[in-house]
Amino acid sequence: xxxxxxxxxxxxxxxxxxxxxxxxxxxxxxxxxxxxxxxxxxxxxxxxxxxxxxxxxxxxxxxxxxxxxxxxxxxxxxxxxxxxxxxxxxxxxxxxxxxxxxxxxxxxxxxxxxxxxxxxxxxxxxxxxxxxxxxxxxxxxxxxxxxxxxxxxxxxxxxxxxxxxxxxxxxxxxxxxxxxxxxxxxxxxxxxxxxxxxxxxxxxxxxxxxxxxxxxxxxxxxxxxxxxxxxxxxxxxxxxxxxxxxxxxxxxxxxxxxxxxxxxxxxxxxxxxxxxxxxxxxxxxxxxxxxxxxxxxxxxxxxxxxxxxxxxxxxxxxxxxxxxxxxxxxxxxxxxxxxxxxxxxxxxxxxxxxxxxxxxxxxxxxxxxxxxxxxxxxxxxxxxxxxxxxxxxxxxxxxxxxxxxxxxxxxxxxxxxxxxxxxxxxxxxxxxxxxxxxxxxxxxxxxxxxxxxxxxxxxxxxxxxxxxxxxxxxxxxxxxxxxxxxxxxxxxxxxxxxxxxxxxxxxxxxxxxxxxxxxxxxxxxxxxxxxxxxxxxxxxxxxxxxxxxxxxxxxxxxxxxxxxxxxxxxxxxxxxxxxxxxxxxxxxxxxxxxxxxxxxxxxxxxxxxxxxxxxxxxxxxxxxxxxxxxxxxxxxxxxxxxxxxxxxxxxxxxxxxxxxxxxxxxxxxxxxxxxxxxxxxxxxxxxxxxxxxxxxxxxxxxxxxxxxxxxxxxxxxxxxxxxxxxxxxxxxxxxxxxxxxxxxxxxxxxxxxxxxxxxxxxxxxxxxxxxxxxxxxxxxxxxxxxxxxxxxxxxxxxxxxxxxxxxxxxxxxxxxxxxxxxxxxxxxxxxxxxxxxxxxxxxxxxxxxxxxxxxxxxxxxxxxxxxxxxxxxxxxxxxxxxxxxxxxxxxxxxxxxxxxxxxxxxxxxxxxxxxxxxxxxxxxxxxxxxxxxxxxxxxxxxxxxxxxxxxxxx
Numbered sequence: 001x002x003x004x005x006x007x008x009x010x011x012x013x014x015x016x017x018x019x020x021x022x023x024x025x026x027x028x029x030x031x032x033x034x035x036x037x038x039x040x041x042x043x044x045x046x047x048x049x050x051x052x053x054x055x056x057x058x059x060x061x062x063x064x065x066x067x068x069x070x071x072x073x074x075x076x077x078x079x080x081x082x083x084x085x086x087x088x089x090x091x092x093x094x095x096x097x098x099x100x101x102x103x104x105x106x107x108x109x110x111x112x113x114x115x116x117x118x119x120x121x122x123x124x125x126x127x128x129x130x131x132x133x134x135x136x137x138x139x140x141x142x143x144x145x146x147x148x149x150x151x152x153x154x155x156x157x158x159x160x161x162x163x164x165x166x167x168x169x170x171x172x173x174x175x176x177x178x179x180x181x182x183x184x185x186x187x188x189x190x191x192x193x194x195x196x197x198x199x200x201x202x203x204x205x206x207x208x209x210x211x212x213x214x215x216x217x218x219x220x221x222x223x224x225x226x227x228x229x230x231x232x233x234x235x236x237x238x239x240x241x242x243x244x245x246x247x248x249x250x251x252x253x254x255x256x257x258x259x260x261x262x263x264x265x266x267x268x269x270x271x272x273x274x275x276x277x278x279x280x281x282x283x284x285x286x287x288x289x290x291x292x293x294x295x296x297x298x299x300x301x302x303x304x305x306x307x308x309x310x311x312x313x314x315x316x317x318x319x320x321x322x323x324x325x326x327x328x329x330x331x332x333x334x335x336x337x338x339x340x341x342x343x344x345x346x347x348x349x350x351x352x353x354x355x356x357x358x359x360x361x362x363x364x365x366x367x368x369x370x371x372x373x374x375x376x377x378x379x380x381x382x383x384x385x386x387x388x389x390x391x392x393x394x395x396x397x398x399x400x401x402x403x404x405x406x407x408x409x410x411x412x413x414x415x416x417x418x419x420x421x422x423x424x425x426x427x428x429x430x431x432x433x434x435x436x437x438x439x440x441x442x443x444x445x446x447x448x449x450x451x452x453x454x455x456x457x458x459x460x461x462x463x464x465x466x467x468x469x470x471x472x473x474x475x476x477x478x479x480x481x482x483x484x485x486x487x488x489x490x491x492x493x494x495x496x497x498x499x500x501x502x503x504x505x506x507x508x509x510x511x512x513x514x515x516x517x518x519x520x521x522x523x524x525x526x527x528x529x530x531x532x533x534x535x536x537x538x539x540x541x542x543x544x545x546x547x548x549x550x551x552x553x554x555x556x557x558x559x560x561x562x563x564x565x566x567x568x569x570x571x572x573x574x575x576x577x578x579x580x581x582x583x584x585x586x587x588x589x590x591x592x593x594x595x596x597x598x599x600x601x602x603x604x605x606x607x608x609x610x611x612x613x614x615x616x617x618x619x620x621x622x623x624x625x626x627x628x629x630x631x632x633x634x635x636x637x638x639x640x641x642x643x644x645x646x647x648x649x650x651x652x653x654x655x656x657x658x659x660x661x662x663x664x665x666x667x668x669x670x671x672x673x674x675x676x677x678x679x680x681x682x683x684x685x686x687x688x689x690x691x692x693x694x695x696x697x698x699x700x701x702x703x704x705x706x707x708x709x710x711x712x713x714x715x716x717x718x719x720x721x722x723x724x725x726x727x728x729x730x731x732x733x734x735x736x737x738x739x740x741x742x743x744x745x746x747x748x749x750x751x752x753x754x755x756x757x758x759x760x761x762x763x764x765x766x767x768x769x770x771x772x773x774x775x776x777x778x779x780x781x782x783x784x785x786x787x788x789x790x791x792x793x794x795x796x797x798x799x800x801x802x803x804x805x806x807x808x809x810x811x812x813x814x815x816x817x818x819x820x821x822x823x824x825x826x827x828x829x830x831x832x833x834x835x836x837x838x839x840x841x842x843x844x845x846x847x848x849x850x851x852x853x854x855x856x857x858x859x860x861x862x863x864x865x866x867x868x869x870x871x872x873x874x875x876x877x878x879x880x881x882x883x884x885x886x887x888x889x890x891x892x893x894x895x896x897x898x899x900x901x902x903x904x905x906x907x908x909x910x911x912x913x914x915x916x917x918x919x920x921x922x923x924x925x926x927x928x929x930x931x932x933x934x935x936x937x938x939x940x941x942x943x944x945x946x947x948x949x950x951x952x953x954x
Contacts, residue, residue, distance in 0.1 A: 008092065009066075010100075012084050013197065018065040018615070019630065021084075025072050027652060028630045030322040037061050037071060051229035053198020057143055060117045064197040073657065076158040077106040087620055089547075108172045109165055112200035115174045116193035119148025119186075127190060129598060130208065134189045136241055136319055141250045146193050150186035150205060173218030175201065189216060192242045194226050194259070200759055202226075204259060215241075217259065225268060226257035229869035236275050237306075238264075238295060240282040244314035248281070251285060251323055255281075259281045264295045269477045273460065276301055279330055284308045296336035300366060300478055304333035316723050332396055334916050335561060336771060337363055339376055346383055354397070361394060365401045366478065373396060395910035414838060418482040421475065424466055425487065432487055433496040440491040441500065447518035453498050454491070455484050496732065498538050501544070503614050503646035504585045511583060513746070514539040516547035516615070522746060524583075525752035529746040532690045542644040546615040546625040548742070555740030557748050557781065563608050574712050575605070577788055582613050582647070587769040588710070594696040596716030600697040603628060603913045604730075605716070606649050611738065612745055613692065614647040621733040628696075635663050642667045642691045649694040656701040665707045667691040696727040703806035705799075705863050709766050713798040752781030759785065765792060796870070802894040803867040808849045809860040810868060812837050817873060822889040828879070830886050831857045858884070 018064065019031065026033040028047060035056040036138035044058035055062035061071060069080035077100065085092045123142075127149045129743040131137045137147075155175055159165045159182075166182055169175040176185045189205030199225050199838055201561045205216045225231075226242050239245040245247050245257035258264055272278060278299050282288035284307065296303040306329055308317055315324070334342065336587070343358050357380070376391050377750035426432075429445040432454070441455040444685055445629045463483070464475050477482075499505075505512040512535060513522040521535045531550065557576065578592055594602035607626030608614060615625030628651035629945035632638040638660065642648050648667065656664075658667045670690035695701070702708050755776035771792060806831050812834050823830075838850040846852055851860050858877060861868075865875050878885045 008085075008090070009081065012081065012088060012090060013052065013065065015088050015090075015617070015953050016052075016084055016655045017049070017066050018068065019047055019049050020544070020618060020627055021065050021620055022047050022054060022068060023628075023630055024618070029654075030633050035059060035061070045448060048198070048229075048458060051195075051197060051231055051519070053195070053229075055144070055198060062144075062198050062852060063113060065547075067198065076103075078103065083620060087624060088111045088617065103166070107164070107168055109201075110204060111169055112193070113153060114158060114164075115164060115172075115203060116148060116191070116200045118154055119150050119191040119193075119573055120146045121148070121154070122650060123149045124149065124151075124156060125170040127208065129874075131190070135247075135315060136250075137246060138250060140655065141246055145246055145249075146195070147189040147201075148187045148193070150184065152184060152192050154184045154186075154188065155182055168540045173220055176538055178257055183219065188215065192226075194224060194766075196224060196228050201294055202259065206242075218927070222259050223261070225271065226259055227258060228271060230254040231271050233275045234272055234275060235279070236272070237279045240288060240291070241313075244281070247315045247318050250317055252328070252498070258291075263291060264298065266298060269298055271459070272299060272302070275302065275305065275482065279304050279306050279333060281306045281314050282310065283313045284310050293339070295338065296339070296870060297363065300363075300481070301335050301337070303333055304330070304882075305339050306330055306333045307948055308516060316366075341379060341383060342507065344384075346385075348384065348859060350384075350390075353395075357394065362395050362401055363502060365397055366482075368482065386474060392745055396854045415678055418479055418486065421463060421467060421479065421483045422486050422490075424470070425463060425483070428466065432490050432491045432494070433498045435498060436502045438492075439900060441486045441538075442487070447540055449514065449521060449537070450518050450541045451498070452462045452541070454487050456745050469940070479789050481754065483731055494715050500538055500642075501585070502540050502542075505539070506584060506586050507537075509757075511547075511749060511753070512537045513583070515550065516541075516545055519549075522551060523754065524746055528750050529743075544616045544627060544644065546617050548615050548625075548738045549735075549742035551746055552739040553743045553747075555737075555744030555747075557741065559737065559744070560608065560612075561739055563730075564605045565898060566605070566714060566720060567717065568715065571714050571793045572675065573783065573791045574774075574795060576781060578712060579612060579775040580752055580777045580780070581744055581770060581773045582609070583745075583749050584752075584773050585646075585690060585775065588690055588767060589692055590706070590767055590770050590774075591664070591668055591710050592694040592712040593695075593700065593702055594714050594716055595698070595700050597698060597718040599718045599724075600716035601719060602716045603651050605714070606694055606696055609645050609694070611734070612742055614645065616645065616647070622728050624731070625674050626733065632660070638663055638667075644672075645691070647692045647694065649696075651696050653695050653697040654694075654708075656697075656703065658704060660697050661702065661704040661707045664693055664695075665704075665710060668693050668710050700802055702802065705803040705807075705867060706802050708799045708806075709866070711802075713802065748777055748780045752776045757780055761785075765789070765796065800867040800870045803864050804871065805859070807864045807867075808838065808843050809851065809857070810832070811863040812843070812850065813861070813868065814873075816874065817890065820888075820890075827857055827884045827886050828854045847905060858886070861886075916933065 005206045007195075019028065021032075022028060023910055026045065027806075028034055029043075031047045031049060033044045033045045034040055034043050035058060036674070037056065038059045040058055045054065045056045047054045053062065053064050054068050066077060069083060070077055073083070073467055075083070081197045082092050093899070098732065119588075128142065129358065131142055131147065132139075155169075157314045158169050158175070159166055166175070168210075170177055170182065174185050175182055177183075180756070186203075186205040188209060189207055192204045193205065194198045194202040194204065200223060203218050207214055207216070211275075224247055227249065230249075232237055237248050237253050237255040239248055239255050239257045242257050242259075245255045248255035280295050280303055282292045282295075292305045303329070303759065308314065312320070340360050340363075344353075348356060363374060365618045367375075372395075376394060380386065381391050419477065425442075431608040433441060433924075435441050435451070442449055442454050442459060443449075444459070457941060460475070460480055465478070467475055473827050499514075501514075503514050503516075505514075509526065511524040513524065515522060519529050519543075521537065523532050523535070525529055529551070557579070559581070561572055561576060564572075564575060566575055575592070578590065581587075582589055594605060596602050598817045605619075606628060607618070607623045607624075610628065611623060616627035618625055618627040623628075629641055629645070631650060631653055632641060668691065700713065702711055750775060756773060759772060759776055759779075761768065761773065761775070771789070774792070775785035775788045779785055804814070816834060816837065831851075834857070835850065838845065843849055851857050861875055868875055872891050874887075874891055876887045876889075878887070
């Protein structure tokens with residue numbers, strides 16, 4: 001079906017994450033990298049996840065996800081669009097006229113972008129000095145907003161050098177024709193490009209020599225506010241001009257600016273649909289106040305009017321005041337109703353008051369009755385000392401205004417329309433309810449398995465479509481806000497609670513797996529699995545998620561191992577038992593941790609698992625749904641990802657901070673996280689679920705013992721060049737076999753559910769729930785529980801070794817005890833002895849090294865005490881007066897029995913296993929397979945080199 005190309009572009013843009021796409025070509029770290037478009041030694045390439053654009057501060061290439069694919073693949077825009085559409089499974093079909101128009105619009109966009117680049121590179125030292133000293137801008141804001149300067153030479157650059165058609169340059173507005181000659185449109189002006197999704201949508205020039213007009217815009221209608229990418233935020237600020245807007249951005253506020261003499265237009269309202277609070281920060285003069293009131297009336301109660309000190313615009317304000325001062329101004333800002341009330345003196349004569357209050361009462365007409373009553377009873381009545389009879393009179397005025405013609409209601413917000421939309425919603429079978437966190441949600445009849453927040457864009461598009469089909473018109477942002485408020489009230493009144501799940505739900509030992517097509521679920525029980533369409537479970541849906549293929553019976557999960565570059569029998573068993581156990585959402589699962597050199601296919605193994613367990617759009621990567629995430633910039637971003645991804649797989653980590661390590665441990669065990677919705681309120685967004693976490697890195701980046709205790713350490717070897725296979729062929733084979741592999745995975749999960757209730761472990765290792773399910777998975781795969789536990793025990797040895805190697809304190813203690821069966825003494829004495837060894841060996845002292853003070857020694861020991869115990873060294877402490885007594889004692893034990901759990905089972909078939917771990921396939925055809933066998937021996941002793949160096953220093 002042929003669709004409007006603008007809708008197609010927006011659909012693809014909305015469903016594509018530029019970070020994921022860029023990550024297929026560049027190794028991003030904190031959304032930064034070396035630019036692949038030119039040679040450089042220091043990273044200057046940056047990706048903005050919120051704005052969904054990229055920019056290189058060195059070569060000045062930038063744009064949206066389409067432009068990125070155009071540049072790296074060296075293809076046309078149409079080819080880039082088709083490539084991204086194909087990755088999303090979106091059909092593409094254009095009529096020739098649409099394609100020609102699309103290509104022309106894209107060229108016009110390229111002309112604007114190249115113009116901005118030319119002017120930015122033409123920024124003179126004098127103009128830059130003005131921007132820094134007079135305006136207070138930083139180099140960073142000048143560079144990121146691409147501020148430039150217009151001298152001469154643009155025409156030659158665009159037409160002669162870049163070969164753009166002159167007629168399109170003139171149509172764009174950056175060149176003009178005068179007296180039969182083509183020349184530059186701007187001259188001697190500071191140029192402010194307006195960027196949206198990294199593309200330049202408008203250009204504004206400001207004079208610096210008193211030339212009129214002060215601000216000159218390229219010809220044509222101004223369709224955008226400045227910096228509209230900021231409107232994805234819940235709280236946003238409106239500035240009167242570009243310098244004020246940039247000042248706000250520089251100080252950490254999400255801000256937009258009004259462009260041109262037309263001011264704030266009615267059609268801008270819908271752009272603020274995601275914003276819950278809008279702070280209007282216009283100049284403190286009469287025109288600024290009038291403009292602020294006009295905008296506030298359009299945006300209604302979401303808007304707050306921020307009153308700046310007289311004589312100071314926003315740019316001037318931040319030269320004199322701090323962010324804290326500004327925060328107080330914002331906190332005291334009033335909405336339109338309260339602001340207008342404050343303009344009326346409290347001693348106004350009661351005969352004059354109705355006329356003065358009439359504009360406010362007209363504002364109240366737009367609001368629901370409860371809000372109207374609140375303002376009448378708690379604001380108007382006490383402010384002017386009115387009686388109940390007076391308030392009854394004002395109620396009558398409101399009713400009279402409501403009954404008037406819609407001619408007075410320029411926003412189509414009358415009660416009849418909102419009531420009709422609510423009725424339309426309910427009569428079409430939309431379910432309304434609260435989730436487990438008391439957040440209002442709904443389910444649309446066309447997507448019976450999916451839950452959407454009531455204020456979501458998905459619901460708005462659905463409702464707009466239904467209303468348009470009946471009335472032939474759209475819905476304004478304010479009308480939608482009224483509908484949301486009504487439906488939220490209905491949800492809270494009815495108090496119907498529904499639990500929401502992400503990809504997998506487990507209820508009463510039955511697993512429900514969301515296939516992601518909005519209608520079908522795989523139901524897995526101890527008797528088998530089936531695809532059902534009538535399901536009472538509701539699932540959350542996020543943009544990154546891909547639909548899963550329909551599983552097919554008859555597969556063998558052992559076939560997955562030919563796509564995984566592991567050679568150790570224990571690693572193979574740990575990997576293959578992890579996959580079905582990952583589908584048990586109610587337990588803390590072990591964290592697969594892949595280590596190995598570049599080219600060892602660590603990421604491939606994790607993509608394979610991601611494709612089966614929780615497919616996620618991988619941009620242009622040939623796996624299609626094997627999305628891996630980069631390192632988060634902070635804990636809040638990590639928590640957001642944990643809330644959106646059933647599988648939180650972090651790829652190619654080079655470092656794991658203590659804070660990030662602790663956060664991952666919390667997400668594995670299901671400890672919740674909350675963050676503020678807005679800076680201006682006290683509401684929290686709650687994240688609370690047990691996440692399947694995995695990480696990869698060249699080296700083992702996990703160092704903290706509590707996270708190491710939860711790790712499955714998988715070792716990968718580099719693949720020789722002559723055994724490699726191109727990724728396209730590899731993933732084509734995998735995706736062809738994927739339905740059978742998925743069916744086989746569900747077969748194992750079903751058997752696992754059958755075995756677990758009767759499986760008993762006489763000794764329980766750490767993560768006992770995970771070990772029990774994984775042991776059951778091993779049995780379902782034809783191995784035995786003992787064989788799994790032996791592999792799990794070997795993994796524990798690796799954990800212990802890694803924990804010891806990461807702890808300077810542990811290694812010094814082991815060295816100290818080498819020639820002693822036991823030692824007992826005060827903590828201060830022990831600290832003195834160990835500190836002397838650390839100083840002699842010139843080991844680090846402090847946070848990541850040996851503790852600076854004796855009172856920290858025991859805390860450091862506690863972190864690794866289980867690991868020391870596993871290596872045969874018992875550590876205990878008794879309090880005695882003001883000091884504490886620490887005892888160190890060696891034990892004799894078989895380290896292999898430390899974590900092994902013997903098993904008993906009431907199932908007589910448990911010991912009839914026919915497939916031992918030794919029979920797991922080792923030789924496979926895929927080039928991702930290993931060719932040089934890894935050592936299978938566990939390294940259970942501390943680092944010899946490290947301890948020997950201590951001995952020499954001692």
